[in-house]
Structure formats: C-alpha cells, structure tokens
Amino acid sequence: MTKDRFKNTALIQASLKKRYARERRFQMYGKLAVLAGFVFLFVLLFDIVSKGTPAFTQQHISIAVNIDVDALGVSSTASQDEISKADFSSLIKSSLREMFPDVKSRGDKRQLYRLVSIGAEYDLRDKVLADPTLLGKKQDIWMLAHSQAASYLKGQITRVIPEAERKVKNQQMDWLDRLREQGRTKSSFNTTFFTYGDSREPELAGIRAALQGSLFTLMVTFALAFPIGVFAAVYLEEFAPRNRLTDLIEININNLAAVPSIVFGLLGLAVFINFFELPRSAPLVGGIVLSLMTLPTIIITSRAAIQAVSPSIREAALGVGASKLQTVFHHVLPVAMPGILTGSIIGMAQALGESAPLLMIGMVAFIMDVPGGVTDSSTVLPVQIYLWADSPERGFTEKTSAAIMVLMGFLILMNALAIILRKRFELK
C-alpha cells in the first residue's frame, strides 16, 4: 500500500513538468495572439491617423486685394444684389498678377491662379456682402489655398519628387516660398471640414452633409428598429406560446441576422423605392433599410437580456398579484433595459458603419447640400468615405482618412455610451 503511494507520487511528479510546460506553452500562444491583434490594430490606426491628421489643418494665403469698384463693375453704393453678381474671380486673378508682376505667359498665369482655391471668390464676395464699406479699399485678405498648393505648404510634396511626377510645379513652389517668407501663408484648424458638404475641390470638401445624412438615417433606424425590436422580443419571450410557428419565427430571426446587408439594400430598392415610390437617396429609405438590418440584432440581444432576468423577480411580482403585463413592464423590462440598450446601441453602431445597402438605394450620389430632412437627398459617412476613397487627388486621400477618424470617433462614442448606460442602470 505505502509502496504504491510512493510510486504514484513519483509518477505524478514526473507528469507535472510536462503538464506545466503545456500550460506555459498555451499561455504563450494566447499572448502571441493578443499581441498580433494589437499590432494589426495599431498599424491600421497609425496609418489612418497619420494620413488623416493633415486634413484637419487648412492653408490660407494672404492676397493684397484692391476691391476696386471699376474692376468689379459695380457702383460704390452697390446693392447686395449687384455685389452678388459681381466678378470676384477676375478681381482675385488681377490681385495675384499685381503681387507677382514678373509672371507674363498665359501658362504661368494659369499656374499662378491655381495657388488659390476657387472657393476664395465666394468667400470674398460674402465678405464684401457682409461689409459693403470694403468696396474701394485695398486690403490683405486671407484666402483658402488650392489643395495642391496646400499640400506643398503642409510639406506633403517636396522638391525631391521629380517635377513631372507632381502637380505642384517648381515655379508654384517658388511663389509659395516667397509668400511664406513674407508671412503671407498660415495654417489653421480646418473648421470647414465640419461645416461644408461634399465638393469636387478637395480643399472645399467637408463631411457636414454626410454627418447630417447619417444622423437622419440613424434617427429613422432607431425610431423604427428599437420599439419594434423590443416589443417583438418581449412578445416572443414572455407571451408567445412555444410551438412550431414560434420556433420557425425564431429560426428566421436568427437567419436574418446573418443575411448579407446588401440583400437588404436590394429589398429596399425593390420594395420601398420601386413599389412604394419613396424618394431615392433619402435618409428615410436608408433608415428603413438599416432598421430591417438592425432588427434581428436588437431582437436577439433583447431576448437574451429578458431571458437573463432572474425568475425570482418574476415570481415576486406574480406572487403579489401583478398581471403578466405588469410583471413585464414594471419589473422585467427595467432590469433587462441595460442589456437591451447595449444591444440596440451596438446595432445602431453597425448601422452607422454600413454602406453596402445604402449604395443600392442611391445614397451614393454626389450631394453637396446639407440635407434638411429625412426626404432630402443625402449621403452618409461610410458612403462619403467610399466616394472620397475613389477620388485620385491627394487632397481626398487625407479627407478619406479624416472621415474614417470621425466615423470611428462616433463609433467609440456610441460604444462608450452603451457602457455608461449599462453601468448607470445596473447601479439602481
């Protein structure tokens, strides 16, 4: 007996080394996997942030403009109407020529004009409209630089690159250097990125329209998907009888969650746009389509949250004579709410990042105006990213990454909100 015991001890000790080695190995694989994940994430974030950060600064050039009434072709007491029709474009061009009198040839002049964004003439017009006393005065005015000039000023393009391979020519670089020496260039935070809609010119393109479109779309999605999803979950979980039909419904809901999102887009196109003739490219249709996509997520997570509510609370409520409905609404739902909200917010975050189904219903159009309502044509952030990623200009490359940063910011915000809501409700 004792002999056997010693033998067993020896056997166990011998196997221990092997067992612990296996455990250490397994832990190491785990650490490696986590590390690899972090490296990928870091590379991705670094790439996006490093590409996108320049988009948050804006380059301006100060031009001495003689707001000459004759050059504009208006009287010194011009009405607003007259001013808005005046030719500010040629005024800016002539001002540029005055600043660089040595530029003579037509090609050179065209290059010179390209230092300033086309948006500058509208800015100048608005400035004069706001303050008509500027008429007839000579003033230094900060004008938005053209995206190519801006990329040189930001240091993204240098003379190292052969001239033929870059859009900013040596001559333009000389002018910009000269302006910089004179203190006539400045870099500032790009507020217009957040206040302008899309544009063909990278320096004028902003995400406001896409943000607003995303907001309207999500509002529609939430307004539809949340109540329908929660009520469906409550009914299926608490009231529905367990039979073949409800089993079938359950299987279908689970399958719907796995349907590729573009299929919902096709459905939206066929049903809402072609059959019900709802407006194309509108957040209304986008929201309906995304709510179809989000519904299974909300129903499944809500059901799980309701199921997780301790049966003792149900029994307690039923035990004092609460009806089934009172039990559900007074006790089960409040306890399940954090889980339901978390699921819904994650569903909404999915919807916010979705682009494929929206392409199908025409939200991919080039839309400059900020939408004013759910039936206006608009686009959404991920589709805007897709559109910009398609544009070859360097200015759009950085806008793409910047828009991704904004989108990710919103996603992080929503997930944080989910966590905060969960924490707050759990305390009570």
Place this chain on the structure above:
Amino acid sequence: MQGSEKINAPQLMAHGAVPNEAVGLDIHAHSDVSDYETTGKPFVDNAKMSARNVNVFYGEKRAIMDVSLDIGENEVIAMIGPSGCGKSTFLRSLNRMNDIIPICKVKGDVFLDGENIYAGNQDTVLLRARVGMVFQKPNPFPKSIYENVAYGPRIHGLAHSKAELDEIVEKSLRRASLWDEVKDVLDQPGTGLSGGQQQRLCIARAIAVSPEVILMDEPCSALDPIATARIEELIDELKERFTIAIVTHSMQQAARVSQRTAYFHLGKLIEVGDTKQVFTMPAHELTENYITGRFG
C-alpha cells in the same frame, strides 16, 4: 445508510416505477408509495383552503400524487419531507404559481373559501392577491424599500392617496417587524438590506396586499440562525391575522412554529396531524424514520 433496511416495511413492497425526482435517496429501492393513503387527519372543520386529489405533472413526470389536505383558518401548517418529495410543488399549486412553468400541469381541485381556484372562471391575479407568497430566496424588487412594499397595494388600487399608501407601507413593515430598522432609509434599495431583512421585507410586501393566506416556501433556508429566529417569531405573530402554510427543511422549525404538520414523501402525503403528535408519536414508519433523522 443503515436505515434503508428498516424502511423495507411490508406495505412498501418494492415494485418498480418510482418518480426519479428523489434519486439519491437510498430508500427508494425498497419503497413504493404509489397506492398509499394518507394517515392521520388531513381534514379540518374550519378549512380555509382545501386541496382534493391534487396531482401535479412536470411533463410526463408525476410530482404530486392524489394529495388531499385542508388548511384551517388562522392556523400554521408545516409541510416537511425529504428533498424532492413535492412539498414545494404542492405549496405552489395553492396559488397557481405552477401555472408559470410551461410544462407543469395540475389536476384536481383546490378550494379557497369553498371556491375552486382551478375553475375556468377564476382569475390568478385575484387569487394571488388573496393567497400571498414568500419565497425560498429573498427576492426583493431592485427598487427602494418603500416601493417594494407599496407595489402590491398600488397595482391593486388599495390606497386612494399617498397618505393612505404611506400608512399601508408603515403598517406592513411594522407587522414584519422591520419598520424600526428601515424607517429612515425607505428610499434605499431593498436589495441593499441583509438577507434576514430582505426576507422580512418580502413578508412585508406579501402582507401589504392583506392576503388571507400566506404561503412560505422554505423562508429561512438562506438565513442565519438569528435571522431565522426573528422570522419564526414573526410567523407566530402573523398567525393571528393570516392563515399560513410553510414548507421547511428544518424539523425544529416545523415543531416550533406550526400547529399541524404534513409529511410528504415521493410526491405522496404520508401523514398529517397535530404537530405535537407527529413529532412525538408518528403513526407512520416513514414519518418516524424521517423525523428521527434516518434519512432526508
């Protein structure tokens, strides 16, 4: 272990099918109580509730077999028996709490003041307001102490004003002998109280709707001895106003708080009688084996 031999009484001849809910008990190999009739006095004159031939099925499994038992007005009746004997299931059939378990079916009749609670026209909401329940694990709502007690009266519309509701809450908490401990923290969550306080809060919640009968399903099993003693004192006071049926695992508790005791075994009601008689002179061998601690 050694008891298993003794249980092999002639009337409990082993012949096969035994509900598997009592698996783990050694006695079943030798005992079959399927044709057994209750000994003792299951019926009383002043019955508040009467169960007649109650059978409860969980799916195919029969958990309670032909139980007939009266619960007298203003008495405390204790239900004892080994784990899985069906005493809790029987208790839950008295206010139709078994209805919420989908696979559970109840056959037989239960009368409350002469009315069959399983008749088609009976409403479970009204029934549960008249027959309150306290559960094994304290289960206060995750709301304030005040809300816990006020909830029942509020949904049943028992109070017409805030003042009236305050009064009901205070009265119920006083009767549950919890008022002095919580009167300054009524807005604190009920889940923050100690286990014994939580259980008294649950009792206060049950009596706030002024039920006629209170069912208690092992109310002290999750509590320490001091909290248990307080609940037992409370049961003693409550029997003045309410009829109480209590399921307990503790025979001492049954002996202390009840006037009558019912012994359940494998879904059968084996013996009913005055508590004193059951504990001192059990008529049935199974009862005797249980109360002397040979199994259970």
